[in-house]
C-alpha cells in the first residue's frame with residue numbers, strides 16, 4: 001500500500017489523503033451515531049415495556065396472589081406487545097406465583113433472570129437489564145398498600161430494533177456516499193491549491209534542465225508557504241543565472257587566456273623546433289665542416305708527411321738536415337693524430353661512428369698498445385707493464401681498433417703525465433653469464449694526478465686539468481671525451497680515481513661476447529712445470545706479475561728485488577738449485593748482468609739458462625752473454641707468449657715448441673722500426689690523381705720503391721689510358737672532378753666484363769674521413785684501400801702482393817698480351833718463382849724476401865708477418881664460411897680477396913689461387929660452387945699454417 005502510494009502523483013496523493021481522511025471521519029461519526037441510536041431506541045422500547053408491566057403490576061387482582069388464573073389472564077394481556085416473550089409474577093419472598101409464556105421461550109423468566117444481564121438500569125423500584133442487543137429483562141414491583149408485595153418480571157426480545165437499525169444504516173450509507181462524493185469533489189478542488197504551485201515549480205525546473213528555457217520563473221499563486229517556496233525557488237534561479245553568467249564570462253576569459261597561451265606556446269614550440277633544427281643543422285654543418293676540413297687537411301698532410309718521410313730517408317742530407325726532416329715528420333704525425341681525434345669527435349657528434357664486431361684477443365690488443373708506447377715510456381725511464389691474469393674469456397668479438405684507441409689514449413696519457421715510476425695496465429675478465437664476459441681495464445700511473453674536483457669533468461670535451469700542464473704537455477682535451485663515448489658505445493662505463501702528486505687510476509668496463517672459435521691460450525704447460533727459477537726484478541709490481549706468470553706455468557720461483565740480494569742467494573745456493581734465471585738488466589742498485597757474471601763464475605751455474613730482461617730496444621746482450629751460452633734477451637715490455645716461448649726454448653731447447661702467434665698490425669710498429677724494403681717489380685703502374693702535389697708525393701714514394709708510374713689527372717683520362725694500354729696496378733684517388741675514383745672503377749669493371757679482359761687491380765687512395773669508405777671502395781670494385789696520408793712502408797706493403805714475379809711475363813706496351821691480374825700472377829708464381837720445396841705449400845722465394853726485410857738483431861719480421869697472417873686468415877676463413885651460409889656474394893668476395901692478398905704475401909701460392917677462384921665465383925653473384933672451393937681452401941690453409949709453423953720454429 002505504502003509502495004503503491006509512493007508511486008502516485010502528488011495531486012493523486014493529496015486527493016487520496018483527503019478522501020481517506022473524510023471517509024474515516026464519517027465512518028467513525030456514523031458508527032457512534034448508530035450506536036447511540038440503537039441504545040436509545042432499545043431503552044425507549046424497554047421503557048414502553050416497563051410501562052406495560054407497571055400497568056399489570058398495579059392491577060388489584062393481579063397483586064392479590066389469591067387467584068392464579070386471574071393473575072395469568074392479567075399477565076397474558078401483555079401479549080399485546082409482540083416483543084414480550086414471557087411474563088412472571090413473584091411474591092414478596094421471590095417465589096414464583098405464576099407465569100405466562102408467549103412463545104417457545106427456552107428459558108424461564110427465573111432462569112433468564114439468573115443469567116448475566118448487562119446494562120441494568122434501576123429507576124426507583126424497577127429494573128431493566130439487557131442481554132445481547134435485543135434481549136431485555138424488566139422487573140417491576142407489585143405494590144400493595146405502599147408495600148412491595150411481589151414483582152412482575154417480563155422477558156422480551158426487542159426484535160423491532162433491527163428494523164429500526166436497518167433504516168438507520170441505510171440512511172447512514174446514503175449519507176456516507178453523499179459525503180464521499182462531496183469529499184472527492186472538494187479534494188479535487190483543494191488539491192490544486194497545493195499541487196498547482198508544485199507543478200509550476202516542476203515545469204520551470206524541467207524547462208531549465210532541458211535547456212529549452214521556455215519558462216524561466218515560477219508563478220507565485222499564493223502567499224502561504226508555497227508562495228514562499230516559489231519565491232525562494234525564483235531567487236535561487238536568479239542566483240544560479242548570475243553565477244552561470246559569471247561562470248560563462250570566466251570561461252570565456254579562460255578560453256581567451258588558453259588560446260593566447262596556446263598561440264604563444266605554439267610560437268615557442270615552433271621557435272624551439274626551429275632552434276633545434278638550426279642547432280642540428282649547425283651541428284651537422286659543423287661536423288660536416290670538420291669532416292671536410294679534416295679531409296682537406298689530410299690531403300696536404302699527405303704531401304707533408306710523404307715528402308718529410310722521403311727527406312728523412314734521403315741519403316743526400318747531412319745529419320742536421322735529417323734531424324729537421326725527422327722533426328717535420330714527427331710533428332706531422334702528431335698533427336695527423338690530432339686531426340684524427342677531431343674527426344672521431346665529429347663523427348660521434350653526428351652519430352656516424354659505428355662499431356665493428358670481429359674476433360680478437362684482448363691480450364693481443366693490450367700487449368700491442370703496451371708495445372706501441374713502450375719506447376716513449378722507456379725514454380722517460382718509466383716501467384710500463386701489463387697484468388692480465390685470466391686466460392679465459394679473452395678471445396672475444398668486438399671492435400679491437402676502437403678498444404685499442406681507448407687504451408692508447410689512456411696509456412698515452414699515463415705515460416705523458418708521469419715523470420717517475422710506472423704505468424700499469426691491468427685486465428680482469430669475469431664471465432657475467434653464459435653469453436658475455438665483463439672485461440675491466442685499469443690504467444694506473446704514478447704521475448701528477450688529478451684534483452678530486454676535476455675527476456668528474458675530466459671526461460668532458462676540451463676539458464683539461466690544468467692549463468699549465470697543458471702548455472707543458474700539449475693535447476686537445478678530446479682524448480678522454482672520445483674514450484668515454486667509445487666506452488659508452490660499447491655499453492660500458494669509464495671512471496677515474498686520483499690523488500694529486502701520487503697518481504691516477506683510470507678504469508673502464510665493457511661487456512664483450514666471447515668468440516666461440518677464439519683460440520685458447522694453451523701454453524706448453526708441461527715444459528716449465530717444476531722448473532726452479534731465480535727471478536730478479538726491481539719493480540715490485542712487475543715482479544709480482546712475472547711471479548704470477550711463472551707460477552702459472554707451474555715453475556717454482558725464488559724472487560729478489562736487488563742485485564745484492566740476488567748475489568747473496570746465489571752465494572748461498574748449490575748446484576742444481578736453479579734451472580733458470582730471469583734477470584732484469586736494469587736494477588735500482590746496479591747492473592742486473594752482474595748477477596749473471598757472478599753466476600757464470602760458479603761452475604754449477606756456468607750453463608744455467610738465463611733470460612735477461614732489457615729495458616730499451618737498442619740494448620742487447622754483451623758478447624759474453626751472447627746466445628750459445630744459453631742466454632736469451634727480451635726487451636720490455638714483455639709479451640706473455642714471448643716470455644713463455646723464450647723460457648721454454650732456453651730450458652728445453654730440444655722441444656719443438658709451438659710458438660703462440662700474436663696479431664701485430666703494421667701500424668703498431670714503433671717509428672724506429674722500419675720495414676726493410678727491397679725494390680719491388682710491378683710492370684706498369686697507373687696513378688690516377690688530380691692533385692699535382694699528391695701526384696708528386698706518390699710518384700716520389702713509388703720511386704723510393706723503385707717503381708715508376710704513368711699519371712692520369714681524372715677518371716676519364718684514366719679510362720682512356722686503361723683502354724689503350726695494360727696496367728698491372730692502378731692507384732686510384734677516390735675524389736676527383738668529373739669522374740671520381742668510384743665511378744671510374746665501376747666503369748672499368750663494366751668494360752672488363754664486356755670485353756672479357758682480366759681484372760686490373762685497383763687500389764683506392766683516399767683522404768675521405770667519413771666511415772664506410774673501405775666498403776664503398778670495395779662495392780665500386782676496387783681491390784685495395786690506402787688511406788691518405790700513407791707512408792712508403794704502407795705503400796710498399798699494399799703494392800707487394802701485386803708484384804710481378806717475372807719481368808718478362810708481361811709487356812705493358814703490348815696490348816695483345818693478356819694483363820696479369822693478381823690471381824693470374826699468383827697462379828703463375830709457382831712456375832716462375834723458385835719452386836716450392838717438395839710437397840710444401842709455400843713459396844720459399846717469398847719467405848726469403850720477407851726474412852731479408854727484417855733488421856739484423858731487431859724484430860723477427862717473418863714471425864710477425866706469419867703471426868699477422870695466422871690470426872687474420874683464420875678470421876677470414878670464418879668470415880667466408882659465414883658469408884657463404886648467409887648467401888652473401890659481396891662478403892664472400894671481400895673475404896676471399898683479403899685472404900688472397902695476405903696468402904700471396906706469405907707465399908701460399910696454391911691457397912692464393914683457390915682464393916682467387918672463390919673471389920671470381922663470388923663476383924658472378926652465384927655461390928653454387930663456393931662450398932666445394934671452401935673445403936679445398938680450408939684444407940690448403942691447414943697445410944699452409946703447418947708449413948709456416950715449421951718455418952718460424954726453424955728460425
Ligand code: ADP
Pocket residue numbers: 409413414415417445447448449450458463464465466469470474475476477478479480481504
Ligand atoms: P689531452 O691529453 O689531449 O689534453 P685528454 O682528454 O686525453 O686530452 O685528457 C684531458 C686532460 O685530463 C689532460 O689534459 C690532463 O689534464 C688530464 N689527464 C688525463 N690523463 C691523465 C693522467 N693519467 N694523469 C694526470 N692527468 C691526466
